[in-house]
Amino acid sequence: MRGEILSYDPQTGSGLVSGDDLQRYGFTSTDPALAAGRRVDFVVEDGQAHSLILLRDPTPPAPTVYPPQPDLGLWGYFVRCVTTAYIDGNGRARRKEYWSFALFQFLVLLLAAMPVLGLVVAEAETGRDMQAWGVAWICIVALIYLALIIPGIAVTLRRFHDVGLSGWLILIGLVPYIGGLFLFVVSLLPSQPIVNLHGAPPKGLG
Incomplete structure (x- = not known):
């Protein structure tokens, strides 16, 4: 009974x-x-x-509630990647967040490298030795590049999570040619429209 x-x-x-x-x-x-x-x-x-x-409790545990991620816009996503989510590989990143970071990463590095070209032109026109200044500025550009590697890895991990893949698959990117193509394909995949292990889908999938 x-x-x-x-x-x-x-x-x-x-x-x-x-x-x-x-x-x-x-x-x-x-x-x-x-x-x-x-x-x-x-x-x-x-x-x-x-x-x-x-007997086992017939009442199942309440499901974890994930608030939907708001759309921060291109600049907002980049700021988030380099501030609060700088080393955070948890959660999800929609395509817009991933490509926002990629866009502004390219622009930042381009703007940072432009003074090097200016130094080369100045040396050619004035005849003054600008090599020391050029080396110093190249070192600054290299530091900026290195500083952007960590958030780049983090947002890539979140992009994998967003499409329902394990973040460990980022290691495939180390395989010459095939790895780069694989990462590019994942970056273009749409967000999973359902809640997965890493959170809720973003508002307005994309």
């Missing part, structure tokens, strides 16, 4: 269970998992409940 525990005193080991036959039965047990409100299966002998077995 099955029923619900009405009361249970773990100190004395005694309790009362209400059976599905609308009858009440006393019982004794030393099971610490017993508690009022738990459903049990038991055997009735001489008006007492024996061999109580806890």
Whole structure:
């Protein structure tokens, strides 16, 4: 028979269970998992409940609620990638976020490299030795490039998560030719329209 525990005193080991036959039965047990409100299966002998077995709670746990990701715009996504999500590979990144970072990464590096060209032109026109300045500025450009590698990896991981793939697949990118093509294809895939292990789909998939 099955029923619900009405009361249970773990100190004395005694309790009362209400059976599905609308009858009440006393019982004794030393099971610490017993508690009022738990459903049990038991055997009735001489008006007492024996061999109580806890049943699984029929109420499933509440699903994890992920708030949908808002659209931050091109610049907003880039700022997020280089600030709050700088080393964060968790969560999801829509195509727009990935390509926003790629666009502004290219523009930042292009603008940073332009003074080098200016130094070359100045050296050619004035005849002054600009090599020291050129080397110094190239080092600055290299530091900017290195600083953008980490958020680039992080947003790529989130892009993999967004399409339902494991972030470890980013290692395929190390394979010559095939790896670059694989990463490019993943960057073009649409977001999964459902909640996955990494969060909710962004508003306005893309």
